[in-house]
Amino acid sequence: MRRVIAALFLAAVLIVPRVSAQPEPLAGFDALITKAVKDWRIPGLAIAVVKDDQLVFAHGYGVRELGKPDLVDTHTLFAIGSTTKAMTAALVGMLVDEKKVAWDAPVTTYLPWFQLKDPSVTRQLTVRDLLTHRAGLGNADYLWYGQHNSTEEILRRVRLIDPAYPVRSSFIYQNIMYAAAGAVVEAASGKPWAEMVRTRIFEPLGMRETIPTATSLSRQPNVASPHEAVDGRVRVIENMSVDPVAAAGAVWSNVGDMAKWMQFLLDGGRVGGKTGTRLLSEPVFAELFTPQTIAPYNMYPTTRLTKPHWMTYGLGWFQQDYHGRAVDFHTGSIDGMVAIHGLIRDEQLGVYVLGNLGHAELRHALMYTVFDRYAAQPSIRDWSADFQKLYAGLEKDGDQEQADKDKRRIMGTSPSLPLARFAGDYIDPLHGDVTVSFDAGQLRMQYGSAFVGTLEHWHYNTFRARWNAVWRAPELVNFVLDNDGQPSVIELRGARFTRKPAPRPAKPTRDQ
Numbered sequence: 001m002r003r004v005i006a007a008l009f010l011a012a013v014l015i016v017p018r019v020s021a022q023p024e025p026l027a028g029f030d031a032l033i034t035k036a037v038k039d040w041r042i043p044g045l046a047i048a049v050v051k052d053d054q055l056v057f058a059h060g061y062g063v064r065e066l067g068k069p070d071l072v073d074t075h076t077l078f079a080i081g082s083t084t085k086a087m088t089a090a091l092v093g094m095l096v097d098e099k100k101v102a103w104d105a106p107v108t109t110y111l112p113w114f115q116l117k118d119p120s121v122t123r124q125l126t127v128r129d130l131l132t133h134r135a136g137l138g139n140a141d142y143l144w145y146g147q148h149n150s151t152e153e154i155l156r157r158v159r160l161i162d163p164a165y166p167v168r169s170s171f172i173y174q175n176i177m178y179a180a181a182g183a184v185v186e187a188a189s190g191k192p193w194a195e196m197v198r199t200r201i202f203e204p205l206g207m208r209e210t211i212p213t214a215t216s217l218s219r220q221p222n223v224a225s226p227h228e229a230v231d232g233r234v235r236v237i238e239n240m241s242v243d244p245v246a247a248a249g250a251v252w253s254n255v256g257d258m259a260k261w262m263q264f265l266l267d268g269g270r271v272g273g274k275t276g277t278r279l280l281s282e283p284v285f286a287e288l289f290t291p292q293t294i295a296p297y298n299m300y301p302t303t304r305l306t307k308p309h310w311m312t313y314g315l316g317w318f319q320q321d322y323h324g325r326a327v328d329f330h331t332g333s334i335d336g337m338v339a340i341h342g343l344i345r346d347e348q349l350g351v352y353v354l355g356n357l358g359h360a361e362l363r364h365a366l367m368y369t370v371f372d373r374y375a376a377q378p379s380i381r382d383w384s385a386d387f388q389k390l391y392a393g394l395e396k397d398g399d400q401e402q403a404d405k406d407k408r409r410i411m412g413t414s415p416s417l418p419l420a421r422f423a424g425d426y427i428d429p430l431h432g433d434v435t436v437s438f439d440a441g442q443l444r445m446q447y448g449s450a451f452v453g454t455l456e457h458w459h460y461n462t463f464r465a466r467w468n469a470v471w472r473a474p475e476l477v478n479f480v481l482d483n484d485g486q487p488s489v490i491e492l493r494g495a496r497f498t499r500k501p502a503p504r505p506a507k508p509t510r511d512q
Helices: 002-011 029-039 081-097 119-124 151-160 175-189 193-205 214-219 243-249 255-266 282-288 362-373 383-407
Strands: 044-051 054-062 227-230 233-236 311-313 318-322 325-334 337-344 349-355 424-428 432-439 442-447 451-459 462-467 475-481 487-492 495-499
Touching: 029 044, 029 054, 029 362, 029 383, 044 255, 044 362, 054 255, 081 175, 081 193, 081 243, 081 255, 081 282, 081 325, 081 337, 151 175, 151 243, 175 193, 175 243, 193 243, 193 255, 255 337, 255 349, 325 362, 337 362, 349 362, 362 383, 424 487, 432 487
Parallel strands: none
Antiparallel strands: 044 054, 044 349, 227 233, 311 318, 318 325, 325 337, 337 349, 424 432, 424 495, 432 442, 442 451, 451 462, 462 475, 475 487, 487 495
């Protein structure tokens, strides 16, 4: 088996035909990536570098899927994740240019039905707030991740979320608010977000192979499969659709097309170079990259080594300093897929990386390596080795934290009821439905489509959910009994799901 795995990883670092020669600053870069892809055990990766309005480097490495021979090239589609957000912000900017949207207009101007829990915040929340992660909400990915909720249902449930902080006073990364921005785009333009991003960005830029959502993915001929490391082994996993919050991260693309998007951005919102056609006015384009709010310094663990002096968020872009240079960047992450987009606009330099292994932080290393090589005084720091050491340490810390939690398990206890008594349907208006069933002597749980598995007794009336999708970490589930000693509530991830009452028998009719 070890020989088979080794052979697969050897195949994974084979290099596809080149589309460009390496310029002097990138001499040896190809060999560096080949080694790094192997070191990080990434099945497939693609990268593009743009400098001074030219695509100077665009290569693919490895395979689309472990165990299969199809190689990654510059046309291979990957999930670009949250690097989609910059496209959504640009679409809003186009509507601002057309006077159909105003950055600081209330969201309810375009979505009259939209509500937050606090009516006063509903009235003051603006379109700009949707794009800057400062709307006062905590992370609410439970509304879409692995659930069956439509975009409209997700946005309607926002009214049930307790605020996490006063609006505009802090920053918590928020995919749901970008879904709301997509709804604003649709309401103001009269066209779905997916059609707008296709007709207003992909088509004018010649991004012919990029698709806005995963709905047509099965018809695409050249697609990477997602992978995760499970118990030390890299394995193929299922795709996780982001389509319910499409404007936050649903696009699939390749480095060939994303290079065109980089050129557009480095050319100030023009198609066809510095004298080309503008798709965004100069003031609106500048607004996209204007810092809007302070972002947490520790948003990315990489800052422990890169040590920026500041970090802000624009409209779809993180921003920081790097050795005296202003960087605009964003990552994209979804199960088994990673992306990063980095720009130094003052130097007309951009890099885009796509990979098909979850948490493969080689993406950061390659971005900083490109920046270093184009610096006035090039650095020779091995970012790949340094970040690999950093993330290995973080993983070790996580393992120790989990081990410490496991030590708090109280041994020798048993459930207070027969297992079958815990079975039932549990509901929460915000978080959705949980079904617990009893089958073949075991409790089974289903929460949405992604969280299906077996409940193993932990201690007292607490169980550990082991999901069928083994790349998702086990979670503790606690049953709360009512005054009659019956299971009444499930506690999961800080949410409380209340048991549905059993249906009452129908009253007999006179004929009966």
